[in-house]
Amino acid sequence: MFNVIEDKVKVEIKVTNLDSDTISYYLPKIVPGTYQNNNYGKYVEDFQALDKEGNVLYTQKFGDNRWKINNVQKLDRITYLVNDTFDTENSHSIFSPTGSNILKNKSFVLNLYAFVGYFSGLKESKYKLFVKHPTSLEASTSAIEIIPEKSLENINYDMDFFVFKRYAEVADSPIMYSEPDQVTFTVNGIEILLSVYSPNKIHRAARLMPQMERMIRAQRNFLGEINATKKYSILLYLSSTKKEDAHGFGALEHNASTVVVLPESLSHKKLNEALTDIVSHEFFHIVTPLTIHSEEIHDFDYNNPKMSEHIWLYEGTTEYFSLLFQISQGLITKEDFFERLHDKIKVSKTFDDTVSFTEMSKNILVNPYLKDYRNVYEKGALISMCLDIIMREKSDGAYGILDLIKNLSAEFGIDTPFKDNELFKTIQELSYKEINDFLENHVIQGQPINYEFYFDKVGVKYGVLNEKSSYFLHEQEPFVKGSENTKEIQFESNGNFNSFLNNIGIKAGDILLNINNKAYNIKNIYDLFGDSNEWKIGDDITFRIKRDGQEMTLKSNVVEPTVEKSILEQNTSATLQQKKLFKSWIND
Numbered sequence: 080m081f082n083v084i085e086d087k088v089k090v091e092i093k094v095t096n097l098d099s100d101t102i103s104y105y106l107p108k109i110v111p112g113t114y115q116n117n118n119y120g121k122y123v124e125d126f127q128a129l130d131k132e133g134n135v136l137y138t139q140k141f142g143d144n145r146w147k148i149n150n151v152q153k154l155d156r157i158t159y160l161v162n163d164t165f166d167t168e169n170s171h172s173i174f175s176p177t178g179s180n181i182l183k184n185k186s187f188v189l190n191l192y193a194f195v196g197y198f199s200g201l202k203e204s205k206y207k208l209f210v211k212h213p214t215s216l217e218a219s220t221s222a223i224e225i226i227p228e229k230s231l232e233n234i235n236y237d238m239d240f241f242v243f244k245r246y247a248e249v250a251d252s253p254i255m256y257s258e259p260d261q262v263t264f265t266v267n268g269i270e271i272l273l274s275v276y277s278p279n280k281i282h283r284a285a286r287l288m289p290q291m292e293r294m295i296r297a298q299r300n301f302l303g304e305i306n307a308t309k310k311y312s313i314l315l316y317l318s319s320t321k322k323e324d325a326h327g328f329g330a331l332e333h334n335a336s337t338v339v340v341l342p343e344s345l346s347h348k349k350l351n352e353a354l355t356d357i358v359s360h361e362f363f364h365i366v367t368p369l370t371i372h373s374e375e376i377h378d379f380d381y382n383n384p385k386m387s388e389h390i391w392l393y394e395g396t397t398e399y400f401s402l403l404f405q406i407s408q409g410l411i412t413k414e415d416f417f418e419r420l421h422d423k424i425k426v427s428k429t430f431d432d433t434v435s436f437t438e439m440s441k442n443i444l445v446n447p448y449l450k451d452y453r454n455v456y457e458k459g460a461l462i463s464m465c466l467d468i469i470m471r472e473k474s475d476g477a478y479g480i481l482d483l484i485k486n487l488s489a490e491f492g493i494d495t496p497f498k499d500n501e502l503f504k505t506i507q508e509l510s511y512k513e514i515n516d517f518l519e520n521h522v523i524q525g526q527p528i529n530y531e532f533y534f535d536k537v538g539v540k541y542g543v544l545n546e547k548s549s550y551f552l553h554e555q556e557p558f559v560k561g562s563e564n565t566k567e568i569q570f571e572s573n574g575n576f577n578s579f580l581n582n583i584g585i586k587a588g589d590i591l592l593n594i595n596n597k598a599y600n601i602k603n604i605y606d607l608f609g610d611s612n613e614w615k616i617g618d619d620i621t622f623r624i625k626r627d628g629q630e631m632t633l634k635s636n637v638v639e640p641t642v643e644k645s646i647l648e649q650n651t652s653a654t655l656q657q658k659k660l661f662k663s664w665i666n667d
Contacts (some may be wrong), residue, residue: 091156
């Protein structure tokens with residue numbers, strides 16, 4: 080990193096004791112925590128295999144991520160250049176927190192799997208990593224630095240030294256180099272590092288620390304005795320949002336750290352809110368999948384991955400915990416909690432509600448399942464919520480999903496993965512038959528969930544009400560809009576119309592030409608609202624519209640316009656038992 084060449088970093092891999100005739104070197108196609116093929120080998124240039132004298136050995140490249148090397152007995156080292164991903168995001172789909180950044184003498188985001196690969200059959204071998212960097216920049220990471228050395232050759236750079244037991248540790252240990260802006264604090268035995276890169280120094284780690292400490296302390300109190308790591312690093316990269324900078328905002332979890340990318344332009348308040356939501360989710364990954372994970376994750380194949388059936392557990396339960404801990408620890412109000420659950424129900428219903436979550440998980444890298452991935456954060460969290468409520472009911476409030484996760488942690492652990500097809504059996508042994516029935520019906524078979532049924536158990540009212548609406552407007556939000564270019568009136572593209580428009584057959588994007596032979600356009604759009612006030616229920620009505628370029632006539636009768644509004648709130652008529660279960664559910 081000291082000698083950046085045309086915005087590329089040089090990597091050198093030295094090897095010893097290789098006894099085969101040929102060997103292949105790989106950069107990952109995909110890494111744990113991501114659910115798309117990123118092909119990090121695409122960003123490697125000038126790959127060379129060299130003997131001790133510096134002579135070039137013959138290599139062949141296969142696909143994006145594999146290099147085959149001949150005459151391995153002579154191999155001393157391989158070298159190549161790595162380009163970063165942040166400044167070319169308009170040409171690929173790599174999510175910023177899963178990518179890499181090279182800003183000479185300013186900042187380096189090293190998701191190490193984008194820089195360092197592995198040899199075939201040697202993923203379990205030890206790695207010694209040396210990083211040469213400018214003296215003005217400092218490493219932020221959860222990886223343990225073994226021997227920090229001051230260079231005797233040049234006072235302008237330092238050399239950092241890390242040791243990893245296996246390639247999985249390399250891939251799981253991001254490092255951010257930047258001018259030091261770090262704070263550390265300890266929460267219930269865990270050392271927390273918060274490191275911030277803010278290009279214009281708008282945000283500082285010391286000012287963000289109080290909210291991070293308050294949040295993580297609440298998370299540790301929520302988790303209780305679950306303690307999967309002794310150090311946790313939050314590596315926050317704040318993007319200038321310029322064309323050549325990161326634009327994918329969010330985070331990627333690692334076992335003992337998270338890489339977070341957010342816009343520097345956020346206000347302090349908004350940045351704290353974003354970090355609370357994002358980092359709380361990522362921090363809970365120290366439980367799943369760090370402590371509880373399947374063989375597919377434990378022995379992850381970076382180029383021919385076999386995906387686990389249980390994304391609902393890894394992402395859904397984690398997302399649910401990120402909400403539940405906030406209400407149970409008093410960080411948000413009941414109304415906030417209900418609103419967030421309500422939003423998850425609404426968003427989840429925009430996906431196919433009949434998809435098997437186990438089938439989707441196994442095939443998440445391909446369509447049609449890839450398009451449903453986002454739903455693991457919505458319906459996945461709601462699945463965990465329902466499991467929690469069922470267990471609360473069966474145990475009279477004494478046992479919930481956090482207790483189940485604690486027991487699964489004791490059953491398995493960091494070094495003991497479970498078999499994918501045996502997890503549900505173990506969950507039933509540690510909980511109730513009703514839990515297995517729910518998993519069979521709603522996770523395996525994909526039956527839609529009746530949320531009203533489960534909310535009622537804890538005295539929460541969920542349902543749909545019909546609210547009165549105007550014919551073309553509801554709560555100051557019109558169902559139509561005018562186009563300055565075409566002068567036409569078009570129905571909104573979201574398709575969320577009232578009963579009147581649905582009854583007559585209006586579809587999203589339809590263009591209104593006339594009603595009962597009166598033409599409407601952008602010039603007289605306000606007549607539309609006034610004229611409709613004169614309509615009588617039961618009157619005949621004829622719309623002339625244009626759909627996909629074809630004109631058509633829609634005829635019906637005027638019906639009372641209403642819109643569906645779903646509610647989620649505490650039931651004031653709840654029984655004592657419902658109130659007791661509610662109290663145990665949210666630790667009220």
